[in-house]
Amino acid sequence: MRFQIVSMIGVLLCASAVFGQADVLTVDPSLAERGVKIVAERQELQGRFPPNTGTARQTEYLADGGDGLAKTIVEEDWTVRNLETEDTVAHFDTLDGRTLVEPSNRVFLYAPRFGAVRQIEGVLNNAQITALSRTDGQCSLNIDRGKEQLGYTVQETKSGYARTRTQLSGVGGLKKSTGAGITQGLGTYSNFESAMYYSNLLRQQFIGLGELAYLTRGRVFAGAWQGTGGIKVQMNILAPMEATAEEGAESFFQIEDESKTSKLRLIKTASRQSAQSGEVIEFTLRFDNVGTQVIGNVTILDNLTTRLEFLPETALSSLKSGFVVQANDSGSFTLRFEITDPLKPGEFGVIQFQCRVR
């Protein structure tokens, strides 16, 4: 018995140690299997929210981008499944016949919206009049007038705003250019000189050290508080790698990899940190072929969250591409950009569009 108690205490202590473990940067273990050698890495924990902030903040921010709980899947006929509301992903075909999906980072926009639940209760008016009009020798009540006046109770049952939705809407299949959406004209994005806040990143392949703050600001604007929501930035690389459980844009890796890889990087930024209802936000998507091989059929999907309303005629693309707008089940829109030409290693494109905050 004593041994059992000691064992239980030991298990409890071990469990506590595991759950109380600090946040540690972990790198994809498959990198080692692929022969990737990490020669330098740096991690700074800037831009994070303090721990234990609870769920209060999550309801105040609009999150857009990334791949949600259900992993987005592209089938052989390019049918996209599990594209949830708020997801922003790109899929592309490789030279060896595979179709890969790459999510973007998530952007956070402080835009709380308050609603109200109203209940109206009436005070019940009771008035009882009992008058003795006449008594005889038997001392009995001759007339008993009872009057109960029930006060009126108004229960407001407006049927306005009865439209509701469930969280997992927008998970349905989405086929490529099936005609279900509306194909719209796409403007040409060429204003790279004013490319938002981190010009080097959008115009060129690298990011200057002096632009780190701007990148971090544009990336999150509200801080990176999701597990893998950060932009993955690589410098001085020969081939791309993937870091998981990394939140900051301040982590750098210098790696050596001789293998041929197909990799797309998708970065999403928002033009504002916060917005009131009715204000317009400009989103920018930059996609880079950071692999060593040509990729084709690059398709970028942005399933907008409910409170973002896409503004028509605002979509721009720096590369020749098709553009389809399709209403999603959550009351917003799914934007689909189909890049026409293959993307060579090192090439990139920029997409911009505007949304109004509901």
Add this chain to the structure above:
Amino acid sequence: MIKVFYTITAFLFITVLYAQSPVAPFSGYSGSLPVNPAGLPVNEPTHFPANYQGSAVPCYFQPVKINAPEGCRIAFPVNDHFVQRQTTPYAVGLIVGNDYRLRITDIPFQPGREVFPTVKIIARTYPPQGLELEFPIRIDITQEDIELALDGKFITRVIYLENPQTAMPIRGDSGTQISTDIAGGFNPVAVAATMGQPVAIVRIGGRIPNTLGATDPAFFYGSPSWAAFDKTPSNRYEVTRYQNTPHRKIPVAAGKPAIPVR
């Protein structure tokens, strides 16, 4: 004998665990709002000393914007008296957990009449630094609410922070707050918790002040501290804090009893 000892020990251990379970703040509340045993949101002050009047207020003044019908004037109490009737919308800072009594006068189409709603903030927001006053909790009190209250009805409004995952796909900039009416018998806080995070409770149509001239501290809930956010001509906010002045003790002359003896 040893088995009996371990059984009793295990039973006592389980009893202690259950005895430390947190207490739900509201009956039927099932939302995601983290609360402590005092019924207040986590990280909020859980204890207000009874004699904190006049002392420094280390609490967070949650910005609140009260929208009433155009023309109405709103007043908050200080020292159990309403002061400074302000035009609507009125931006104030309220402390989480306190009940505030306010007075609304100059009601359109109801000359000379007034209502005395109460406001209770039950959770704060966490805006980015410097944007606190740009994103206050919005409380709308409509003309219909006021007229129903004047007609003898009791209106409860629970303000909630909408969950973006389940938000309704309608525009929120139409000037009217998204409002859902529920029938009597339901717990409005629990209903609001299904739509988001409840942050404030407004009650209209309750008590009216004592008309006999005597001040009723219970009517003002002790006049808790609050702050006024007035926008200056340079489009900046000027913050004025209002709090009760400390009660002065009347000195007793030497040699005289505190209570006169007849």
